[in-house]
Amino acid sequence: MEKQINAQASNVAWKGKKVLGSHEGTIDLKDGKFHIENDQIVGGEFVMDMTSITVTDLKGEDKAGLEGHLNSDDFFGVANYPASKLVITSVAKKDDGTYGVVGDLTIKDQTHPVTFDLDWNDNTATTKLTIDRSKYNVRYNSGSFFSGLGDQTIYDNFDLNIELKFK
Amino acid sequence: MKKNVLNVALAAVIVLTTVAFTANSVEIKEIDVKNSEVNWRGEKVTGFHTGTVELEEGHFIVEDGELKGGEFTMDMKSINVTDLEGENKGKLEGHLKSDDFFGVETYSTAKLVITSAAKKNDGTYGVVADLTIKEDTHPVTFDLEWNENSASTELSIDRSKFNVRYGSGSFFDDLGDKTIYDNFDLMVNLKF
Numbered sequence: 001m002e003k004q005i006n007a008q009a010s011n012v013a014w015k016g017k018k019v020l021g022s023h024e025g026t027i028d029l030k031d032g033k034f035h036i037e038n039d040q041i042v043g044g045e046f047v048m049d050m051t052s053i054t055v056t057d058l059k060g061e062d063k064a065g066l067e068g069h070l071n072s073d074d075f076f077g078v079a080n081y082p083a084s085k086l087v088i089t090s091v092a093k094k095d096d097g098t099y100g101v102v103g104d105l106t107i108k109d110q111t112h113p114v115t116f117d118l119d120w121n122d123n124t125a126t127t128k129l130t131i132d133r134s135k136y137n138v139r140y141n142s143g144s145f146f147s148g149l150g151d152q153t154i155y156d157n158f159d160l161n162i163e164l165k166f167k
Numbered sequence: 168m169k170k171n172v173l174n175v176a177l178a179a180v181i182v183l184t185t186v187a188f189t190a191n192s193v194e195i196k197e198i199d200v201k202n203s204e205v206n207w208r209g210e211k212v213t214g215f216h217t218g219t220v221e222l223e224e225g226h227f228i229v230e231d232g233e234l235k236g237g238e239f240t241m242d243m244k245s246i247n248v249t250d251l252e253g254e255n256k257g258k259l260e261g262h263l264k265s266d267d268f269f270g271v272e273t274y275s276t277a278k279l280v281i282t283s284a285a286k287k288n289d290g291t292y293g294v295v296a297d298l299t300i301k302e303d304t305h306p307v308t309f310d311l312e313w314n315e316n317s318a319s320t321e322l323s324i325d326r327s328k329f330n331v332r333y334g335s336g337s338f339f340d341d342l343g344d345k346t347i348y349d350n351f352d353l354m355v356n357l358k359f
Contacts (some may be wrong), residue, residue, distance in 0.1 A: 017293070018293060019285045020293055021293070057219070090343040092344035098210030100211065100213055100346075102343075102344075110231075113337060113346075113349075115348040130323055144305065145307035149283075150282075150283040151283050151284075153308060155308040157304075
């Protein structure tokens with residue numbers, strides 16, 4: 001059985017930190033589904049619309065400036081890589097009822113395994129996911145690629161807060 | 168020519184004054200390792216484990232009241248598991264100390280050296296540091312809560328960068344639900 005995600009009603013919020021501060025925003029899910037067998041998750045596939053990156057902690061020119069920068073090749077190069085993808089490869093239920101999940105995450109055509117715990121409810125699933133952008137060639141002001149950045153460093157890890165609603 | 172000499176003299180005075188001023192305002196804050204705490208949490212697909220590891224020594228460098236640097240050494244032989252008891256506890260501790268994980272016989276310490284720190288608007292410090300585990304060094308970043316006599320942070324470390332391979336999907340295929348997550352968390356409470 002497939003459980004389709006209601007992309008419109010679902011929410012993906014991101015938070016990125018730098019030495020001197022942080023920024024946050026949202027990104028839209030294009031489509032997604034979980035595979036269910038015998039009432040257990042066994043898989044799933046999710047596609048993010050990378051052209052939808054929005055900044056929510058700034059306004060006006062600053063907001064547009066950062067959105068433009070995030071869309072550029074310094075970060076996610078969305079003209080060349082308009083979608084990113086997560087494919088669940090393994091799932092198991094933990095004692096506390098959450099699911100431990102292993103997935104293949106593809107950003108900028110780079111695929112790496114990611115792992116996260118998923119809270120599973122009747123009509124929703126939620127998770128917090130930390131992603132290391134240095135693995136996906138998202139290089140701008142990353143200490144993994146450039147030396148001597150000092151307090152201009154932007155952290156490699158960014159966080160996603162995900163709330164999925166089912167159709 | 169005379170003006171140049173004067174300029175050089177003036178520059179020398181400024182430099183000396185700056186050096187003297189800086190030297191006066193640098194403070195080394197030694198960490199009270201006995202009263203400090205480092206807790207770890209590692210997740211796998213089917214569960215998780217928690218424990219502690221001991222700080223061997225550490226200090227912060229404070230200039231003009233602002234955090235500027237620091238160096239911290241962890242005693243890797245002190246890895247302790249707190250969510251298991253008896254034989255299971257002993258087994259997991261042995262496994263974590265083995266070459267599958269941290270190889271503590273060969274790599275008995277891990278080290279963190281702060282390379283950059285700056286205050287954010289909310290009063291916390293953004294910190295960049297070089298972390299060395301198993302002789303692999305990579306930059307890590309974290310936010311640090313800074314108080315009068317203590318500092319605390321939560322830090323997520325990607326073990327796959329430090330050659331800590333057991334059960335990692337970054338090194339082995341088809342682990343399925345035997346996968347152990349690459350990221351583990353450290354909850355650090357330091358007392359000065």
